[in-house]
Amino acid sequence: MSFTIIGTGSKVPALVKTNEQLADLVETSDEWITTRTGIKQRHICTTESLADILYDAAASALDDAGTRADELDLIVCATIRGDYISPSLACVVQERLRASCPAFDINAACTGFIYALDVAEGYFARKKARKALVLAAEAMSKTVDWNDRATCVLFGDGAGAAVLAEGDDLLSIKLTAVGNTGPLFIPHVGGNCPFVAVQSARPYLSMQGQDVYKFAVSSMCRDIQDVIKEAGIAKTDIAYVLPHQANIRIIDAAQKRLKIPQYKYISNIEKYGNTSAASIPLLLDEANRDGRFKCGDILVLSAFGGGFTTGACVIRWNR
């Protein structure tokens, strides 16, 4: 027993900033950002809290699934930074949904949604859940240094959700972690403890782009090959690949190496930038709502991110 996806939802904040508009803030250009990343614009939280957009995504997924919040047995949310250190973002949304099940966050950076699916699968396998809500939401705009042209243009804010029910449509899943604090990290905000004897680091995202790019391409190729092998399917059986939307160049490089045709890769990075853990559920919801998936379609999800973490899975679309 694993699960089947019975509904999806997503939401992004209202404010859109195009590449040209960011060129007014930092020294960059639409041409530079587009050719190196594929990003044309991103959504950014202004008055919205992360819980605001995530609640809308969750409510929309429950509606799509025809499921009431009081039927949920689990809410697990992937995020690197909720609105509060405590309570968890999952608990804040649980209150608004008027659900009464266990709710908690997990942090696996951009891989978070796949980690959360694996956690949810455990609840189904142990028969502790019949319905679960898997969430992912990130306000990356609050973690980047808006004076750093190399990173602030790459990210965006967004939220996605999926409702899971008992089923057998998770055909394989794989998670990895290779712990490090060098190539990609975000220091914590400092407190005001009078006894602290080290200077607190600037609480902004820092990334060695080339190292992350290399790790991303190689791990995506390895993980996708591993999960399709474990699922006992061939590359030709895949209907769609939903890769983490960090950089179109990473996706294209992995696509060429894997030799899975480009038309099978779904992408929306041009509209949202890198929304970290939210990127795959945003993609899933968009494709679900535009009617792209047919019942029985084989979907491959693959992500990588800070940690380093990676994850991939094969899911049969069954609705």
Next chain:
Amino acid sequence: MTTFDKVVKILVDYNDCDASEITMGTKFADLGLDSLDTVELVMNFEEEFGITIEMNEGLQTVGDVVKLIDSTQG
């Protein structure tokens, strides 16, 4: 094939450039390659030569790559 010839072949395969114009002093930037292209090329060199190349080696020219590969295979 020398290391230089193999490196040129990988460059031509990747970038569709003119092999006769590439010398040891040719910079990747001169071939219209940006920092992310350099990473992909490094991955291709790693596969071809069976070595691991760190991204902080500061590789700028074809000659930098040839010397690095020869030093690991010496």
